[in-house]
Amino acid sequence: MYPDDLKYTAEHEWLRVPGEHEGSVRIGITHFAQDALGDIVYVSLPDVGDTVEAGST
Template identity: 75%
Template sequence: MYPENLKYTSEHEWVRTPGDTDGSVRVGITEFAQDALGDIVYVSLPQVGDQVTAGETCGELESTKSVSDIYAPVTGEVVATNSALDATPELVNSDPYEAGWLFEVSVTDASEVDGLMDAAAYQAGLGG
């Protein structure tokens, strides 16, 4: 259920290495998170050029149920955002690991990525 090639955070974000830009990682939310949120109707992402810090909020996902913070899984500079989400935020629900990605970060310290959970640890943390 959770792709083996990704790293995960306890805040239900995933990180894919590499991103499309050299030295970057791609960030999104997990199947568990999108299911818990319900139908996503609006996405607020950091801007390209913004500095984000691991563990701090950097955006929001608004669903028909609630508004949820997006936490930066790593520290670095935002180098890309998924502009498709402006018109079709529901991609986060329908395809959270591919078309529904959120943003890319040029990572300051690559060891931060290594310190994230693998799929088995993430799934175990969910109780299964």
């Protein structure tokens, strides 16, 4: 049910770290979060090239 290649947060978000020859991180939310939130109408992402640190909001 939970893919081994995903990292999860306590807030029901996940990310897939790229492999050696990939350049992007993929992010998403769990099925639980999808059910709880309903339709997603807004997402705020960092700009391309920004550094993201663990624990930041």
